[in-house]
Amino acid sequence: MSDDAKLAVRIVLRTRAFTLDVAFEVKPGVTVLFGPSGSGKSRTLGCIAGIVRPDRGHIALGDDAGFDDARSVELPIHERRIAYVFQSLALFPHMTAEDNVAYGINRSVPKADRRARAHDMLGKMRVGHLAARKPHTFSGGEAQRVALARAFAMKPRALLLDEPFSALDAGVKLELLAEVGEWLGREKIPAILVTHHAEEASALGDQVVMLEKGRVVREAAIDDPTLSLPKIRAAAK
Amino acid sequence: MDLGPLLLSFEVATIATILAALIGIAAAALLANYRFPGRDLLDVLFTAPMVMPPTVLGYYVLVLLGRRSILGHAYEALTGRSIVFTVEGAVVAATIGALPLVVKSVRAALEQTDPTLMLAARTLGATKLRAFFSVQLPLAKRGIAAALMLAFARAAGDFGVTLMVAGDIPGKTRTASLAIYDALQAQREQEATTLVVVLTVMVLALLYGVGKLTARRADER
Numbered sequence: 101m102s103d104d105a106k107l108a109v110r111i112v113l114r115t116r117a118f119t120l121d122v123a124f125e126v127k128p129g130v131t132v133l134f135g136p137s138g139s140g141k142s143r144t145l146g147c148i149a150g151i152v153r154p155d156r157g158h159i160a161l162g163d164d165a166g167f168d169d170a171r172s173v174e175l176p177i178h179e180r181r182i183a184y185v186f187q188s189l190a191l192f193p194h195m196t197a198e199d200n201v202a203y204g205i206n207r208s209v210p211k212a213d214r215r216a217r218a219h220d221m222l223g224k225m226r227v228g229h230l231a232a233r234k235p236h237t238f239s240g241g242e243a244q245r246v247a248l249a250r251a252f253a254m255k256p257r258a259l260l261l262d263e264p265f266s267a268l269d270a271g272v273k274l275e276l277l278a279e280v281g282e283w284l285g286r287e288k289i290p291a292i293l294v295t296h297h298a299e300e301a302s303a304l305g306d307q308v309v310m311l312e313k314g315r316v317v318r319e320a321a322i323d324d325p326t327l328s329l330p331k332i333r334a335a336a337k
Numbered sequence: 338m339d340l341g342p343l344l345l346s347f348e349v350a351t352i353a354t355i356l357a358a359l360i361g362i363a364a365a366a367l368l369a370n371y372r373f374p375g376r377d378l379l380d381v382l383f384t385a386p387m388v389m390p391p392t393v394l395g396y397y398v399l400v401l402l403g404r405r406s407i408l409g410h411a412y413e414a415l416t417g418r419s420i421v422f423t424v425e426g427a428v429v430a431a432t433i434g435a436l437p438l439v440v441k442s443v444r445a446a447l448e449q450t451d452p453t454l455m456l457a458a459r460t461l462g463a464t465k466l467r468a469f470f471s472v473q474l475p476l477a478k479r480g481i482a483a484a485l486m487l488a489f490a491r492a493a494g495d496f497g498v499t500l501m502v503a504g505d506i507p508g509k510t511r512t513a514s515l516a517i518y519d520a521l522q523a524q525r526e527q528e529a530t531t532l533v534v535v536l537t538v539m540v541l542a543l544l545y546g547v548g549k550l551t552a553r554r555a556d557e558r
Contacts, residue, residue, distance in 0.1 A: 180463050183461075254461055
């Protein structure tokens, strides 16, 4: 993936409560979508992943449009290669950790290699010992790691994190945030983290996009001194 | 005692359950996962055999599959056999009885699966079809197994449509439920009682199994 694979987002979507009307750019690194619940954060992620269809807009990774109403482009979800880590994690309950992680690996790769890669990724996320076990036996932090391993293993072009850390206690959370940050640093792909926890925002984010009632009210670098997020970035490292 | 009618009922019910599974699961998937014009009409069509008088259903089958119908004619040209007044007719009748149960219960089972899991599969690169077969269907497997057991019980006991479409030909299309009627008419009460007991035990055992399958859910899937 080239360093300039920016994710450009422009979405207009009328909903019952408000009109989502946002435009922003996500550079490689983490952009935090910050805002009160019901401000349109998850819906924005849904549009980027292809789960929700905007009324109008343009969503593109570099030069590749995933959605563009002007040119009638609309890639189906499975062709976008955008990893989405859901708040519920959405691990497949009937599959082992290894099968969960292997699920998203390109099917043109031979099965044995897919398994090996899945195993390898679980190891990197330090949950290799869970490979043969099913999700109902995982702790919260373990499930989290398997879900991230699954997202990473598919070699996504962008990563969407929809509040996946909110159920974790602080210690586990900071450790995981650091690992996600490390992986993103290597892969150099754009990522969006939806959260309403200031600590997560400042631990992982590079820039912040603030939403309110479906509009972008503020865009800033995470270390912008006028941004009122608690400064615990140092503590995360 | 003649075991023929019982064996025939099991044979017919087995084939009918397989047919109802193939048609019913496909229809249930369509109804559960897609919105399309005519969806409610399709739902009504698949539910109708539950409440429609058997004679009315039988009439439609005779019209659609009888020897002078296009389908009936084609089948006869291919196999040299007629659909009506043969075992084939009994299978069609049993399938029609079983189909609504399969469609209703499988649809409910599919709709109970967490939609986020299907979306997760899609974001991981799965087509709709792959997500269905690898995620939704396995997660609904208990409900589907229960539906097929109900379908088998229903198929093994069909009376009205079978009588209309397959007739009551001894040794050929006389299934257990028809044999009970005949035995009573001919005052062979012991034979009737035996068949009644066998069918009752079978239905109760299947329903017990269905209860077991649908009760345990939370612990493990």
